Amino acid sequence: MTTPLDIFSIIGFFGTACIIGAYFYLTAVEKPNPWVLHGTNLTGAALLTVSLIVHTNWPSLVLEGFWAAIALWGLWKAFSAHRKKAQEAQP
Template sequence: MNTPLDLYSIIGFFGTACIIGAYFYLTAVEKPNPWVLHGTNLAGAGLLTVSLLVHTNWPSLVLEGFWAAIAVWGLSKALLKKRRTEPEESEA
């Protein structure tokens, strides 16, 4: 392996750290905050995608697309849940 450790590789390492950190958070916390969990996963997928666009690995790039889509879906669910519960909170 002769790939240099360039800026894009470093960006990819930060993306990896985000995804691993989000998984650790999911495992370590009793009731994880979906904004933290899915937001961190989305950031990680985005950073890894930047790296993979330069150092192309097609299977990994496809994986990051799915990872990002799942994170967006999780954030959308959290937003819809928040919108449903906001009127109830203001009535109390």
């Protein structure tokens, strides 16, 4: 491998750790918190995107775009459900 282990690669490793950690959390917990799950996935996608902008790999960069979009959709669903619950709880 000729790519140096620079700060951008290290940032990418942290992004990878976030995404793997989120998948482990999803698998390990019976009722995962969507804020934790999707927030961690979005963070991972963002960190990997930083790395991929410097060390461009187009297929992986596109994958992270989809990964981030799905995480944002999940956060939006969690926000909408929370808002609906709060409105139903009001007298």
